[in-house]
Amino acid sequence: MKRIVLAALTALWGGAAAAQEVVTYPFDGSFDDATFSVESAIVSEGLVVDYVSHVGEMLNRTGEDVGSDVTLFEAADVFLFCSAVVSRKVMEADPMNIAHCPYGIFVTDREGAVEIGYRTFPEGPMQEVQALLDGIAKEAAGQ
Template sequence: MRQLFSILALGFLANAAVAQDATTYPFDGSFDDATFAVENAIIGKGLVIDYVSHTGEMLNRTGADVGSDVEIFAAADIFLFCSAQLSREVMEADHMNIAYCPYGIFVADRDGAVMVGYRNYPDGAMQKVQALLDEIVQEAIQ
């Protein structure tokens, strides 16, 4: 049993490392312009934004509470949304693709450089989602 747990733990850690991979693109403009462009690109695809996580604000607000004075981002937001059609398709292919839903696109300002990006997904059906995310980001950075 202990050996099985070790194998499962290694598998989880390997997946967690993969989940850290992201595709990013520089945005030629302000953080506010980038968030506006991402929001419009998502809505332009007929998708509904379920939630916007103001991660940068949270990190800046709580830094002193956790004993840090490091500013990671001047600003950072994550737009969370789903596509009913695409989600059904990828989850019919593998019901465990639920782990990737909702999908997210982030905008971050770090040291005056604004970037837009998304988490990379595994090979297989989830590449359709990654292609959608890339379409949205490409539209937003144009």
């Protein structure tokens, strides 16, 4: 039973991610300044960063192990967090919106170009989450 549920969730998340788009904003400054700005913008909304995934470090560390010499990012972090208020609202509208939680805002540095962004969400109740992420990303990017 656990394997069936895990397979179903994997298919759901995989399908959802494939259909999603990404919104990015340029950041005029260093990667470290951008990560500080993102964390500050999240906290200023009264939210708590649950986890920071250091995706760039992982990709750089494992590239050779998987047979690649391509540097995707000089640095890349994803800030994961949730909003009790917004999450409850969107999950009361549809409990399967749990598939979108936690929410993430990423910071990337590619060849000196630093960006802040997030993935988009489906139409309907999840647009409230998207608006929250857009506001945080814009604030962090100084837009």
